[in-house]
Amino acid sequence: MQKTKQRLLTGNKAIAEAIRLEMERDPNVFVMGEDVGVYGGIFGATEGLFQQFGPKRVIDTPISETAFIGAAIGAAAEGMRPIVELMFVDFFGVCMDQIYNHMAKIPYMSGGRVKLPIVLMTAVGGGYSDAAQHSQTLYATFAHLPGMKVVAPSTPYDLKGMMISAIRDDNPVVFMFHKTLQGLGWMDQLDASVGHVPEEAYIVPIGKAKVVREGTDITIVGIQMTTHHALEAAKKLEQHGIQAEVIDLRSLVPLDRETILQSIKKTHRLLVVDEDYLSYGMTAEIAALAAEEGLYDLDAPVRRLAVPDVPIPYSRPLEQFVLPNADKIFHEAMKLVNE
Amino acid sequence: MTISIDHLIWMYETMYKIRYYEDKMAEAYAEGKNPVFNIGAGPVPGEMHLATGQEPAAVGICVHLKKEDTVTSPHRPHHHAIAKGVNLNRMTAEIFGKVTGLGKGKGGHMHLFDPDVKFSCGGIVGAGIPHALGAALAAKKKGTDWVAVAFIGEGAANQGAFHESLNMAALWNLPLIVVIENNQYGISVPKSASTSVPSNDIRAVAYGIKGYYVKDNDPIEMYNVSKEAVERARKGEGPSIIEIETYRYLGHFQGDPEVYRDKNEVALLREKDPIVRMRQFLMKEHGIEEQRLIELENKARQEVEAAYQFARESDYPEPEDALKDLFV
Numbered sequence: 001m002q003k004t005k006q007r008l009l010t011g012n013k014a015i016a017e018a019i020r021l022e023m024e025r026d027p028n029v030f031v032m033g034e035d036v037g038v039y040g041g042i043f044g045a046t047e048g049l050f051q052q053f054g055p056k057r058v059i060d061t062p063i064s065e066t067a068f069i070g071a072a073i074g075a076a077a078e079g080m081r082p083i084v085e086l087m088f089v090d091f092f093g094v095c096m097d098q099i100y101n102h103m104a105k106i107p108y109m110s111g112g113r114v115k116l117p118i119v120l121m122t123a124v125g126g127g128y129s130d131a132a133q134h135s136q137t138l139y140a141t142f143a144h145l146p147g148m149k150v151v152a153p154s155t156p157y158d159l160k161g162m163m164i165s166a167i168r169d170d171n172p173v174v175f176m177f178h179k180t181l182q183g184l185g186w187m188d189q190l191d192a193s194v195g196h197v198p199e200e201a202y203i204v205p206i207g208k209a210k211v212v213r214e215g216t217d218i219t220i221v222g223i224q225m226t227t228h229h230a231l232e233a234a235k236k237l238e239q240h241g242i243q244a245e246v247i248d249l250r251s252l253v254p255l256d257r258e259t260i261l262q263s264i265k266k267t268h269r270l271l272v273v274d275e276d277y278l279s280y281g282m283t284a285e286i287a288a289l290a291a292e293e294g295l296y297d298l299d300a301p302v303r304r305l306a307v308p309d310v311p312i313p314y315s316r317p318l319e320q321f322v323l324p325n326a327d328k329i330f331h332e333a334m335k336l337v338n339e
Numbered sequence: 340m341t342i343s344i345d346h347l348i349w350m351y352e353t354m355y356k357i358r359y360y361e362d363k364m365a366e367a368y369a370e371g372k373n374p375v376f377n378i379g380a381g382p383v384p385g386e387m388h389l390a391t392g393q394e395p396a397a398v399g400i401c402v403h404l405k406k407e408d409t410v411t412s413p414h415r416p417h418h419h420a421i422a423k424g425v426n427l428n429r430m431t432a433e434i435f436g437k438v439t440g441l442g443k444g445k446g447g448h449m450h451l452f453d454p455d456v457k458f459s460c461g462g463i464v465g466a467g468i469p470h471a472l473g474a475a476l477a478a479k480k481k482g483t484d485w486v487a488v489a490f491i492g493e494g495a496a497n498q499g500a501f502h503e504s505l506n507m508a509a510l511w512n513l514p515l516i517v518v519i520e521n522n523q524y525g526i527s528v529p530k531s532a533s534t535s536v537p538s539n540d541i542r543a544v545a546y547g548i549k550g551y552y553v554k555d556n557d558p559i560e561m562y563n564v565s566k567e568a569v570e571r572a573r574k575g576e577g578p579s580i581i582e583i584e585t586y587r588y589l590g591h592f593q594g595d596p597e598v599y600r601d602k603n604e605v606a607l608l609r610e611k612d613p614i615v616r617m618r619q620f621l622m623k624e625h626g627i628e629e630q631r632l633i634e635l636e637n638k639a640r641q642e643v644e645a646a647y648q649f650a651r652e653s654d655y656p657e658p659e660d661a662l663k664d665l666f667v
Contacts, residue, residue, distance in 0.1 A: 111444075
């Protein structure tokens with residue numbers, strides 16, 4: 001049988017292709033943000049769109065996040081489907097009122113009469129010495145607040161499919177992409193930032209986690225970069241005779257509880273890994289889920305690995321010390337299986 | 340400028356309706372809160388910001404608007420909502436927390452949304468301006484002549500959202516009109532202690548747009564400048580700022596001890612009340628018979644009474660309805 005030739009794309013091109021296909025399909029879709037036009041987005045998420053659609057549908061804005069995210073709300077209430085880019089998630093501080101007090105709450109406060117089909121697209125993640133104000137993921141900050149779907153895809157395939165889902169969703173969706181998984185020439189070159197992406201439009205559903213590696217001895221839950229770290233750790237664990245099951249969470253809201261609970265029924269051990277801060281975060285939420293609904297399936301207490309509760313430091317040894325990586329996951333997993 | 344008699348009559352009866360609505364709301368709000376004031380008690384709990392005295396700002400511009408035009412409003416929204424034609428029964432039911440309300444009881448008095456007439460409001464100072472900006476952007480993208488009006492208080496003109504939005508509206512030449520109701524106080528702080536310029540229309544210069552100033556709570560002057568601002572916006576001539584000098588007869592919220600102003604201040608303001616002035620103006624300058632005005636007033640009162648009755652007789656939502664409507 002002839003093997004189908006697979007087309008490979010980087011993460012950023014997968015996102016841009018998703019947006020392009022939806023803009024071709026629906027004239028109400030448009031993009032707005034800082035440097036999304038001729039530059040193509042600082043992390044390439046709108047690459048080529050300005051050249052195809054022009055300045056009326058790919059709109060460079062002033063550095064006025066409150067005004068342009070608020071304008072996305074106003075335009076969405078009028079039936080448009082805006083995609084707005086918050087360049088770094090860290091910048092949420094200058095515009096969070098529009099995000100959580102308005103975008104997230106207006107549909108609810110209106111009793112469902114006002115729909116806000118907005119995609120708030122934003123770059124997350126560290127590991128390249130960009131320091132405390134440009135390296136956070138802040139997954140839990142957004143996932144904590146009701147009224148927004150929050151997704152964080154890990155592969156080019158999922159970035160495209162989940163972006164199409166997000167654009168077609170009638171609810172506000174916070175779409176987080178990881179900078180180092182965009183496959184940009186000026187960052188670390190990771191194999192994970194390139195992958196097979198079909199040319200046509202397709203959907204990856206929001207709210208569904210994915211078992212990216214099957215195993216029987218331990219469940220490792222990751223998201224975005226930590227999923228890739230977990231897969232690398234799983235290879236090393238296999239050399240020690242341990243079969244790790246790795247779950248890529250993909251969506252924080254809605255959270256796919258079932259996939260996690262099914263997995264711990266099988267493996268009886270749970271390690272949760274996050275590139276966000278440890279306390280009050282995603283790892284705590286999943287540990288609570290396991291405690292509330294899966295406690296009797298566990299043979300050992302849940303372990304968590306995340307950024308200890310300090311801002312992301314600049315200097316390379318300091319930053320590498322606080323970020324999770326494959327080695328740290330391997331060691332945590334070894335401790336857990338030996339308990 | 341000559342004003343059509345229909346417009347004058349509409350402005351008068353709408354101001355009258357607003358005043359009567361707010362007076363009724365003050366009474367309803369006080370129920371269950373005597374002799375001890377408890378903000379959470381009575382048929383209308385929570386904060387209550389009434390617009391008594393500020394009617395000219397709402398009617399002077401809304402008379403020029405159509406259903407397709409967007410209005411955003413702040414925490415003191417009733418006069419704007421009534422002038423924009425929000426469903427009075429459902430609005431009142433919302434304020435009473437009833438299932439028949441605009442938001443099925445999830446919003447309350449500061450969060451009224453009526454997409455049928457493109458009205459919304461919110462409790463965060465200045466935050467509605469970007470929403471109107473987005474509506475203006477959508478109007479332009481769709482190739483319509485629709486406009487968007489953001490009502491704010493003078494305190495909101497010191498928020499970043501005001502300046503960011505006006506810069507973008509000017510940059511993109513959008514049909515946005517920001518109406519600043521200068522009711523003299525940001526809660527307790529007088530404008531002179533919060534704002535670096537004597538009036539905010541001056542700030543239009545900073546964005547290269549039109550600025551208008553309306554003195555002494557005058558509905559006719561508000562009508563005139565609004566007409567020009569709305570016509571300019573419809574013709575693609577860009578955004579404007581209108582500041583109107585207006586007065587809030589009541590506290591910032593009901594229950595405000597008002598320690599920051601002289602007790603006689605409001606009494607003096609009521610002597611030159613804009614609704615009384617307009618009534619006299621209609622009779623003296625336009626020969627409208629008093630009997631006709633009395634009929635209009637009766638009709639307005641009946642409409643308001645019916646809305647309150649509808650709200651009181653409606654059911655509360657089921658408690659577990661709190662879990663619905665998060666996502667569509």
